[in-house]
Every structure is written in C-alpha cells, then in structure tokens.
Amino acid sequence: xxxxxxxxxLATPCLVLDADRMERNVARLKTRLRGLGVPLRPHLKTAKSxxxxxxxxxxxxxxxxxxxxxEAAQFFDAGVRDILYAVGIAPAxxxxxxxxxxxxxxxxxxxxxxAQAQAVxxxxxxxxxxxxxxxxxxxxGHRSGVLPTDRERxxxxxxxxxxxAQLRGVMTHAGASYGARGAQALxxxxxxxxxxxxxxxxxxxxxxxPCPVVSVGSTPTxxxxxxxxxxxxxxxxxxxxxxxxxxxxxxxxxxxxxLSVLATVIGHQRxxxxxxxxxxWMAMSQDRGTRKQAVDQGYGIVCDLSGVPYPDLIxxxxxxxxxxxxxxxxxxxxxxxxxxxxxxxxxxxxxxxxGAQHCAxxxxxxxxxxxxxRWPRFGGWQ
Amino acid sequence: xxxxxxxxxLATPCLVLDADRMERNVARLKTRLRGLGVPLRPHLKTAKSxxxxxxxxxxxxxxxxxxxxxEAAQFFDAGVRDILYAVGIAPAxxxxxxxxxxxxxxxxxxxxxxAQAQAVxxxxxxxxxxxxxxxxxxxxGHRSGVLPTDRERxxxxxxxxxxxAQLRGVMTHAGASYGARGAQALxxxxxxxxxxxxxxxxxxxxxxxPCPVVSVGSTPTxxxxxxxxxxxxxxxxxxxxxxxxxxxxxxxxxxxxxLSVLATVIGHQRxxxxxxxxxxWMAMSQDRGTRKQAVDQGYGIVCDLSGVPYPDLIxxxxxxxxxxxxxxxxxxxxxxxxxxxxxxxxxxxxxxxxGAQHCAxxxxxxxxxxxxxRWPRFGGWQ
Numbered sequence: 203x204x205x206x207x208x209x210x211x212l213a214t215p216c217l218v219l220d221a222d223r224m225e226r227n228v229a230r231l232k233t234r235l236r237g238l239g240v241p242l243r244p245h246l247k248t249a250k251s252x253x254x255x256x257x258x259x260x261x262x263x264x265x266x267x268x269x270x271x272x273e274a275a276q277f278f279d280a281g282v283r284d285i286l287y288a289v290g291i292a293p294a295x296x297x298x299x300x301x302x303x304x305x306x307x308x309x310x311x312x313x314x315x316x317a318q319a320q321a322v323x324x325x326x327x328x329x330x331x332x333x334x335x336x337x338x339x340x341x342x343g344h345r346s347g348v349l350p351t352d353r354e355r356x357x358x359x360x361x362x363x364x365x366x367a368q369l370r371g372v373m374t375h376a377g378a379s380y381g382a383r384g385a386q387a388l389x390x391x392x393x394x395x396x397x398x399x400x401x402x403x404x405x406x407x408x409x410x411x412p413c414p415v416v417s418v419g420s421t422p423t424x425x426x427x428x429x430x431x432x433x434x435x436x437x438x439x440x441x442x443x444x445x446x447x448x449x450x451x452x453x454x455x456x457x458x459x460x461l462s463v464l465a466t467v468i469g470h471q472r473x474x475x476x477x478x479x480x481x482x483w484m485a486m487s488q489d490r491g492t493r494k495q496a497v498d499q500g501y502g503i504v505c506d507l508s509g510v511p512y513p514d515l516i517x518x519x520x521x522x523x524x525x526x527x528x529x530x531x532x533x534x535x536x537x538x539x540x541x542x543x544x545x546x547x548x549x550x551x552x553x554x555x556x557g558a559q560h561c562a563x564x565x566x567x568x569x570x571x572x573x574x575x576r577w578p579r580f581g582g583w584q
Numbered sequence: 585x586x587x588x589x590x591x592x593x594l595a596t597p598c599l600v601l602d603a604d605r606m607e608r609n610v611a612r613l614k615t616r617l618r619g620l621g622v623p624l625r626p627h628l629k630t631a632k633s634x635x636x637x638x639x640x641x642x643x644x645x646x647x648x649x650x651x652x653x654x655e656a657a658q659f660f661d662a663g664v665r666d667i668l669y670a671v672g673i674a675p676a677x678x679x680x681x682x683x684x685x686x687x688x689x690x691x692x693x694x695x696x697x698x699a700q701a702q703a704v705x706x707x708x709x710x711x712x713x714x715x716x717x718x719x720x721x722x723x724x725g726h727r728s729g730v731l732p733t734d735r736e737r738x739x740x741x742x743x744x745x746x747x748x749a750q751l752r753g754v755m756t757h758a759g760a761s762y763g764a765r766g767a768q769a770l771x772x773x774x775x776x777x778x779x780x781x782x783x784x785x786x787x788x789x790x791x792x793x794p795c796p797v798v799s800v801g802s803t804p805t806x807x808x809x810x811x812x813x814x815x816x817x818x819x820x821x822x823x824x825x826x827x828x829x830x831x832x833x834x835x836x837x838x839x840x841x842x843l844s845v846l847a848t849v850i851g852h853q854r855x856x857x858x859x860x861x862x863x864x865w866m867a868m869s870q871d872r873g874t875r876k877q878a879v880d881q882g883y884g885i886v887c888d889l890s891g892v893p894y895p896d897l898i899x900x901x902x903x904x905x906x907x908x909x910x911x912x913x914x915x916x917x918x919x920x921x922x923x924x925x926x927x928x929x930x931x932x933x934x935x936x937x938x939g940a941q942h943c944a945x946x947x948x949x950x951x952x953x954x955x956x957x958r959w960p961r962f963g964g965w966q
Contacts, residue, residue, distance in 0.1 A: 213676070213677070213680075213965060213966050214674065214676075214965075215965060216965065216966070247904060247905075269866075269904055269905045270905060289850070289862065289905045289906065290850035290851045290860060290862075290906075291850065292596065292848040292849075292850050292862055292924075292925060293924065293925045294595070294596075294848065294925060295595070298595075313851075314851050315851060315852065315924055317923070317924040317925075318850075318851075318924055321924070321925070340853070343856075345860070345903060345906055345908065346850075346851045346853065346860050346906065377903065466674040466676065467674075468671070468672035468673065468674050468700075468728075469672045469695075469696050469697060469700075469728045470697065471722070471728065474725075478672060478727070478728050480671065480672075480674055483871075483937070484651075484940060485965075487870060488869060488870040488871050488872070488937060489865075489870050490870070521727060521759065522629060522651055522936055522937075523629075523651045523652060523671045524671065524672075524727055524728060526727065541699070542674075542675065542697055542699040542700055542703070543674060543675040543676060543699075543703070554904055555865070555870060555904075558866060558941075559940075559963075560964065561963070561964045561966075581941075581943070581963075582942065582943045583595060583596075583597060583598065583867075584595050584598070
C-alpha cells in the first residue's frame with residue numbers, strides 16, 4: 203500500500219500519521235514496561251489498522267486488546283491470535299466469539315455479572331469448548347466492574363464460569379486516571395489500579411479458583427506505575443499516538459503527538475481574526491476532552507505543514523465541515539497570515555475519536571512532507 | 585436491499601431509522617414550504633444515503649445540498665444532477681468540481697472571498713466552462729460569509745467571478761437559530777436570514793451583476809419563517825430525522841425523532857443505579873448539543889425496543905464502547921429493571937453526528953420490530 207505523494211497533494215481533510223513519533227511512543231512504553239517486567243497487550247481500538255497494529259504488538263500474533271468483535275475479526279484475519287475483547291460481553295455476541303475461537307482465535311471475553319458468566323458457561327457447553335473470561339474489576343468507580351472487596355460476587359461469577367467456561371483471571375481499567383494531574387497523583391492511580399486486581403485475584407485463589415491473568419491498563423497509569431507486582435499484563439491504547447488530553451494530563455509533550463488532521467484554509471473573517479478551514483467536527487470529532495483541563499485546546503492545536511504548532515493558534519469552534527481557527531484567548535502572539543488554499547495540520551484532543559472519523563492514515567516521518575504510505579483504517583461494528 | 589430481520593436479531597450497536605417518522609417529517613416541511621411558495625433543496629449531509637435522499641428530494645435529480653465533494657460524487661452517481669456544495673471552496677478542489685460538471689453534474693460552489701472567486705474564474709477559463717458560484721452571506725456572525733452590508737466586497741467578488749466563472753446568486757445559513765428559543769425568536773432569526781440575502785442580492789443587482797439564486801437555510805428557520813419574499817430556495821438537513829437538539833429548540837417533539845441507536849444491556853452498577861449498555865460515544869457520537877439547553881439529555885434518551893422513552897432515563901455518560909444509563913437528576917420515576925441482554929433504543933442529540941458513526945440504516949416503521957430494509961450510508965471525504 204505504498205502510495206508516495208506529498209502533504210500538499212492530498213485531498214483535505216484527511217488523517218496524517220507521523221510514523222517517527224509513533225515508533226518513538228511505542229518504544230518508550232515497551233522499554234518502560236520491560237523495566238517493570240510486565241508485557242504489553244496494546245489496545246488496538248486506537249489504531250483500527252492492521253499496519254499500525256503490526257508496529258505496536260509484541261509479535262504478529264499478539265497479544266492484543268480490542269473494543270469490538272469487528273476489531274477481533276479483522277485482526278484475526280491479519281494473523282493476530284491472542285485477543286482480549288475488553289467490553290462486557292452481551293449474550294447475543296457469544297456465537298461470534300465461539301465462531302472466532304473455532305477458527306483458531308484465542309479470544310477472551312470480559313464480564314462482571316453472574317448472568318453473563320452463566321451465559322458464557324452455557325455457550326461453552328453448547329459449543330463443547332470452554333470460552334475464557336476475565337472478571338472486570340471496578341478500581342475507581344469510573345464505569346463497570348465488580349468491587350475488589352466484593353468477595354461474594356467475585357466468587358459467584360468465578361464459580362458460574364467454571365461450570366463449563368474458563369475463569370482466566372481479572373482485569374481493570376483506571377479510567378479515573380484521565381482526570382488526575384501530576385506524577386504523584388498518577389502513581390497513586392496506578393497503585394490503586396494494581397491493588398484492585400491483585401486483591402481480587404487473591405480472593406478468587408483463596409476460594410480455590412484459578413486466576414492466571416491479572417490485567418491492568420490505561421495510558422496514564424502505564425506510564426506512571428512504579429511497581430506492578432502481581433500484575434501479568436498491561437493494556438494501553440492511546441500511548442501509540444498520544445493526543446492533547448494526554449499532554450494535558452502530563453503523560454506526553456505536544457510534540458509527541460503522532461496524529462494530525464490535514465486541512466485547507468477556505469476563508470477569513472478578518473474583523474474577528476478568524477481563519478476558516480475545511481476541517482470541522484466531522485474531521486476532528488466532537489471530543490472536547492481538554493475543556494476541563496488547565497489549558498482548553500478547543501478542537502485542536504493548529505500546526506504548519508511540517509507539524510510545528512503556530513503559537514497559541516487553536517480551532518476555537520467547529521461546525522460539521524467548518525473549523526474556526528483563532529488565537530487562544532489572552533494570547534500576545536499575532537495571528538499568522540494564512541492565505542486561502544494554505545494547508546495546516548491540527549493536533550487532536552483524542553486520538554481514538556479523531557481517528558474514527560477517517561478511513562486511512564497518510565504516513566509521514568518528522569518534518570518531511572513526503573507521504574510514504576496510505577494505511578487503511580476500519581470502523582463500525584459489523 | 586431488502587433484508588428482513590427484527591430489531592431483536594440485529595448485532596448491536598447499530599443505527600435504526602423509523603421510516604414512518606422520516607416520511608412524516610419530510611412531508612411536514614415540504615407542505616410548509618409549498619405554502620410559502622419556495623422549493624426545498626434538502627441538505628443530504630444528514631442522510632449520506634441514496635435511499636434516504638430519494639425519499640427527501642423533490643425529484644430523483646434534485647435539487648440537493650451537500651457538505652463534501654464525496655457526497656456530490658456519490659449522489660451524482662445515483663442520478664442527482666442539481667447539487668450545491670455548501671462549504672467554502674478550496675482552490676485545490678476545483679479540478680474535481682470541473683470533472684463532475686464535465687460529466688453532467690450541475691454543481692454549484694460557495695465562496696466569500698475575492699481570492700476564491702479568482703480561483704474559480706481561473707479554473708473556469710482553464711476548463712473552458714463557467715463554474716457557477718454563490719456568494720456566502722454572514723447573516724448572524726455565526727461562521728463564514730460576507731456581511732450583507734459590505735457592498736464593496738460583494739461587488740468585488742461578483743466581478744471577479746464574472747471574469748470567467750458565473751455568479752449564480754447568494755446563500756446564507758442562520759446558524760445562530762440553533763441557540764434561539766421560542767417561536768417568536770425563531771421567526772426573528774428567519775427574518776434576519778431572509779433579509780441578509782435579499783439585501784445582498786439587491787446590492788449585486790444594483791451593480792449590474794446577476795443574482796438569480798437567493799438561498800436560505802437551517803431547520804429551525806425553515807420551520808418558522810412566515811415570509812420568504814425574495815428567497816428562491818430553502819436548504820435544511822436535520823428536519824428529515826430531527827433530534828434532541830431540535831426538540832430542545834422547540835422545532836419538533838421527541839416522538840418525531842426518526843433516528844435511534846439500538847443497544848444491548850451489558851452490566852449494572854446497582855449501588856449507583858447505573859445500567860451499562862454497549863453504545864458508547866463511538867455509537868452515539870460525542871455531540872452534547874443539549875448540554876446548554878434547558879434540558880440536558882446527556883448522550884441521549886433511552887427508549888424501549890418499540891421506540892417509547894422510559895421516563896427520565898438517559899445516557900448520563902459514555903466511554904468509547906460503554907454507555908452509562910441512569911435516571912435524570914431529580915427524577916421521581918423509578919429505574920426500569922433492564923436485564924443483561926435486553927435491548928434499548930437511544931434517541932440522539934444530533935442526527936448528523938450520530939448517523940456519521942454508522943455505515944447503514946436499519947429501517948423500521950412505528951412500533952413494529954420488523955427491519956424491512958438495510959440502507960447503506962457512506963462517510964469520509966475521498
């Protein structure tokens with residue numbers, strides 16, 4: 203899929219991936235986790251691309267985490283075998299799980315209720331093959347999961363699973379870490395995350411249940427954990443590209459962000475010091491994750507074609523196909539003179555959300571404007 | 585594309601379209617505009633579907649409005665001829681405009697600067713065929729466009745266009761009407777919108793320039809204008825499906841909303857009265873357009889499988905593939921008992937944004953759970 207072009211020749215808006223930055227980001231987390239002695243199970247929901255996945259996983263067969271069964275099927279077709287589907291299983295999806303496993307996928311599901319465990323056990327008995335499952339643990343009240351102190355529910359789920367299916371372990375996601383600030387707070391999130399699954403695993407083992415997998419994961423905690431004793435794997439997704447939310451949390455710098463949206467200037471409102479571009483929320487997504495952070499980046503930071511930010515220039519508002527570019531409130535810098543037809547690159551708030559609005563990555567390296575490849579990207583659920 | 589199924593048999597999350605409601609919505613606006621003597625040029629960015637477009641346009645060949653050249657090309661392939669590309673033209677996109685016109689599309693572009701007009705004139709001269717253009721007018725400070733009082737800029741753009749291209753008229757979009765409340769305020773928005781283009785047209789005509797097209801458009805103003813004297817066409821998009829933002833503005837009722845997302849219950853946090861579903865922001869979009877309205881609908885209103893809302897039940901928060909369903913704050917109603925595996929339908933904040941997250945409509949009628957068709961939907965720009 204080598205389609206050499208230049209950024210100046212691409213139709214806009216489109217998604218640009220700086221492979222140098224991505225490779226640096228991936229190496230950084232892998233090196234860090236190697237130091238902690240725990241393998242990485244990257245969350246491929248951020249990528250939704252076989253080409254990206256191959257550059258992020260430890261091996262062509264995985265391990266990997268996915269957020270939909272479509273991701274599981276697409277990555278399985280590309281040779282990935284060890285796959286964790288990390289969203290609570292709906293009983294109606296179990297037939298597809300059984301089918302993928304019958305084809306050779308080592309696909310694990312996630313659940314946090316006895317009802318789901320019974321459904322997984324029943325589907326396993328019907329298929330004559332044990333479906334492995336992790337029990338989701340709620341480490342910080344963020345979303346789903348069993349409290350790590352809820353011995354009764356943990357053991358009941360484990361026993362329901364073992365009646366035909368396979369209890370493979372526990373997993374959690376420190377979603378609250380996205381709201382933490384500073385290394386100390388992030389280290390505490392990581393320790394809370396670790397302790398939750400280690401404690402839950404101890405409860406299961408004390409009840410005579412197996413718990414080989416003890417899985418944690420979020421990009422902020424993965425980059426701040428100092429001790430992962432008892433943890434067998436770390437999941438993270440956004441680390442591969444990073445984004446403005448992660449920069450706001452303090453996990454990366456703005457110039458680590460590998461993803462941007464290429465856009466063209468299509469107008470000016472000179473009385474208001476506005477520049478209009480052809481990337482609106484359809485191209486950027488409506489993610490406004492920096493709104494509650496110390497620095498609100500609007501719909502993204504505006505960079506020149508080589509990826510260098512213009513001082514204080516952001517996308518302050520967006521309609522479906524229009525972005526309004528202006529100086530950050532209170533800035534002393536001057537509005538750059540961007541003519542009709544000129545091109546800019548916008549760094550996104552949230553790599554997963556912005557990526558999802560596009561069907562391909564246009565791959566560049568550093569400040570070069572050569573597009574060395576076009577990597578397809580998929581979306582949807584079916 | 586008849587794929588009969590039931591809502592209970594579809595994989596979730598997916599997009600459901602109630603064709604009865606859509607047809608009622610379309611008939612309502614057409615009847616209204618017929619009474620005002622002005623034709624409808626529907627904005628197909630809301631639909632991005634040939635099947636929907638055919639049920640919304642006045643004829644199979646149009647007229648139609650689009651927000652991307654991909655929409656123009658897709659609808660042209662399906663037989664649409666009279667197409668307005670209603671986003672300010674980037675010079676690099678003119679070759680595709682020329683190509684589509686050479687194939688038989690009567691494609692009109694939009695612009696608001698002399699630089700764009702010169703680029704359109706130059707592309708026209710090079711192609712040996714006049715590209716028609718509308719001058720965008722800024723009626724309410726919302727986004728792009730020339731002020732209707734800026735005689736000098738209007739005439740300069742018109743003259744630059746006529747030097748090779750074709751000045752076809754003026755257009756505006758009352759974007760500020762989305763923030764208006766009550767029939768009186770909406771009628772005023774509609775009159776401001778009308779007057780802006782009528783005034784601009786008068787300036788152009790007084791300068792000896794042609795201005796056959798005088799185009800206005802937004803769903804709130806289309807539904808509230810009482811006088812469209814001097815206007816030659818009305819554009820609107822979201823009217824075909826409606827959504828919670830439009831219900832909040834007062835342009836429709838909640839039970840006019842034709843679009844919903846089908847989801848499955850995948851968990852509970854009983855201590856918090858939360859129900860988890862498999863529709864997160866990837867399925868709903870991150871549009872939170874009701875956040876600033878009198879009633880914040882979260883990420884959407886939760887309905888049963890037949891499309892009837894549960895009292896005060898909304899999606900209060902969302903992650904990528906998880907929705908958190910709970911009672912609206914302060915509600916006296918009780919949380920419904922939705923078991924693991926049960927299905928719900930979520931009414932969206934913004935039909936354009938939610939639709940864009942999906943690749944097909946599953947078509948139902950009223951409270952029937954029979955899926956009578958699957959209509960494909962496209963996205964992207966290239």
